[in-house]
Amino acid sequence: MSIFNALTTAVSGIDAQSTAFTNLSNNIANSQTVGYKADSTAFQDFVADSLNGNSSSADISDSVSALTIQHVDQQGTASAxxxxxxxxxxxxxxxxxxxxxxxxxxxxxxxxxxxxxxxxxxxxxxxxxxxxxxxxxxxxxxxxxxxxxxxxxxxxxxxxxxxxFRPTETTTLTQSAVIGTLPSDSTSYTPQTYTTAPVTTYDANAQPHEVGVSWTQSSSNPLVWDVSAYDASGTGSIAANDYQVTFNSDGTLASVMNATTGATVGSTTTGATASIPISADYDGVTQTMQLDLGTIGGTSGTTMAAAGSNTVSTSQVTALTADTSTKTISMAANTLLGTTTGSDQSYVTAPTDVGTTPVSVKWTQTSASPATWTVSAVNPYDSSSTSSVSSDSYSVVFNTDGSVKSVTDLTNPSTTVSGLSSLTASVDNTTYTMDLSGASLSTTALSTDTTSLTSDSVSSGTxxxxxxxxxxxxxxxxxxxxxxxxxxxx
Structure with missing residues (x-):
């Protein structure tokens, strides 16, 4: 048995060394192979007698084996x-x-x-x-x-x-506009208004939305303006907001204040960024954006012009006028909704407080030929079924010259509508007469200032x-x- 054991041990040793040389050869052959990790060899001795419970005998080496160890979980050397x-x-x-x-x-x-x-x-x-x-x-x-x-x-x-390509999520809106002029007499002036052209923003899912900013000058202090951002698509996605922006006598920004809480927003130190937070709810997901107005004391961004200046930015969206005593809501004359040849157009008036409730009129094109639009009154900050603002939905067909051809009540088809001057809306459970006869279409391309309000989204690419x-x-x-x-x- 000892001769046989010796031969077995010798053969196992040769076999173990053969395995070791095989591993070495593999390592050399694969030294330039991506993903290969060099194997190493571990030798193991098999011990006899003690396994049979014969503790009185000396342990005798019976044979040896080679175990190949792979190092697949180890860190490799990264290269460019x-x-x-x-x-x-x-x-x-x-x-x-x-x-x-x-x-x-x-x-x-x-x-x-x-x-x-x-x-x-x-x-x-x-x-x-x-x-x-x-x-x-x-x-x-x-x-x-x-x-x-x-x-x-x-x-x-x-x-x-x-x-x-997917447009990037909007985080910042930037306004660069001269919203009005400084009056020559601060005790006697007509309050001014300014509304930007809507800008397209994008949510986290690259879905587009429209946001506008509306400015209204205080009737008691010409340097103070009420400003609010609103959903220019009329879907009520922008949370209600109300801020007061005060200017210095030279037309530069002085401060921003939350009109609801009275708290100052940001710093009033010269050179500090002046901004307003905007919160939107898109499909149940809250998105926060900043409206950058410029800097405190800065001469660029949002400013007021000197008295008599002709550099004032032109308001891009009209607002309604409301009279709570006569229960009437009117649209400004010569309001151009779009063009007679366009398609998929829309127009939402700037928010106007009727009492304490903001109201807008939403126009959406439904057909290009003949040019047909639907119109209804909405709360631009609340599009839910429980909104305090509602109206029938009306279909308006325009002539090729941009004038109104016919009006139909889509909600109550049996109701006869003679024109846009006698539509109705409900605001806080009170019925108002809507005169929208100032609306028409342009036969030529509209000149729209899209530079006053911009978004930081990257909206196009390859x-x-x-x-x-x-x-x-x-x-x-x-x-x-x-x-x-x-x-x-x-």
């Missing part, structure tokens, strides 16, 4: 890559990948159900838009709904073939490709867009 989709994992972690079956259905790649894991982060986009690494495995991830922004719970292969950026609690704390040596676990 010109591939914008290449990634390396810093610390622990593996990419979740899958393998295709080789079969296709109606041009769609089919995948195996089995999941694999790898640290080979040298991914590229294949001809079908999938992210594939150099070993031919497809990167898996959780897709985000482009409309709702919700992350899916299903792990699937990442495909970027249909990625399109998709050129994807770049790697992976975040989330299921990933390591640091993943960089570089190539690294890593290993794949079958």
């Amino acid at each position: 890559s010109t591939d914008s989709l290449a990634m390396s994992i810093s610390g622990n972690g593996l990419f979740d990948v899958s393998e295709e079956t080789g079969a296709t259905t109606a041009g769609t790649t089919q995948f195996q159900d089995e999941q694999y894991y790898t640290r080979n982060g040298e991914f590229y986009e294949n001809k079908d838009g999938y992210l594939v690494n150099t070993a031919g495995y497809y990167l898996d991830g959780y897709m985000v709904n482009s409309q709702t922004g919700q992350v899916s719970n299903n792990l699937t292969q990442i495909n970027i073939a249909n990625v399109a 998709y050129t490709g994807a770049r790697s950026k992976v975040t989330g609690p299921s990933w390591p704390s640091s993943i960089t867009a570089t190539r690294s040596l890593s290993a794949r676990l079958p």
Whole structure:
């Protein structure tokens, strides 16, 4: 038995050394392979006699074996890559990948159900838009709904073939306008008004919305203006807000105050940013934006002009006039809603307080030929069914010269409507007569100042490709867009 044991031990030693040389050869052969981690060899002795309970005998070495140790979970050395989709994992972690079956259905790649894991982060986009690494495995991830922004719970292969440009979320609106002139006599003047052209903003899901800003000069102090932002789409998404902006005698900004609480907003120090917070509710998600008016004491941004100056910005949206004693609401004469040849146009008047309730008239084009619009009274800060402002919905058809051809009550079709001068609306349960006869369409293109109010959203662009950026609690704390040596676990 001792001769046989000696021979077995010798053979096992040769076999163990063969395994060690095999590992060494593999390491040399794969030294430049992306994702490969050098294997190491551990030798193990098998001990006899003591396993048989013979503690009185000396332990005799019976044989030896070689164990190949893989280091797939270790950090590789990252190197720079010109591939914008290449990634390396810093610390622990593996990419979740899958393998295709080789079969296709109606041009769609089919995948195996089995999941694999790898640290080979040298991914590229294949001809079908999938992210594939150099070993031919497809990167898996959780897709985000482009409309709702919700992350899916299903792990699937990442495909970027249909990625399109998405406007960025709006965080700041900037107003640059001369809202009025300083009166030559501060004790006798007619209060001025100014309303910006609506600006398109975008929520977190890249959905567009319209926001306008309305200014009304105080009747007791020409340097004080009431200002509020409103939803220029008439959907009531902007929260009710009321601020007082005071100017210096030279027309520069002096201070901003919350008219409801009386608290000063920001600083009154010269050079400090003057801004107003705007809160919006888009599909149940609150979005906060800042309305940047310029700086305290600054000569740019929002200012007032010297008396008699002709540099005042032209108001882009008209406001209503209301008389609570006669219960009438009127639209300004010569209000141009849009053009006779346009399509998908809309117009919302600036908010006007009827008593203490803000009221706007919302116009929406429904047909281009003949030019047809619907109109109704709304509370620009509340579009719910319980709003204190309501009216029938009226359909207005315009002639080719922009004048009104006919008016129909869509809510009560049996009601005869002779024109736009005798429509009705309910405000705080009180019936008002609406005279909207000042509305018409232009036969030529409208000249609109879209520079007075701007958004920081990037609204247009061209998709050129994807770049790697992976975040989330299921990933390591640091993943960089570089190539690294890593290993794949079958």
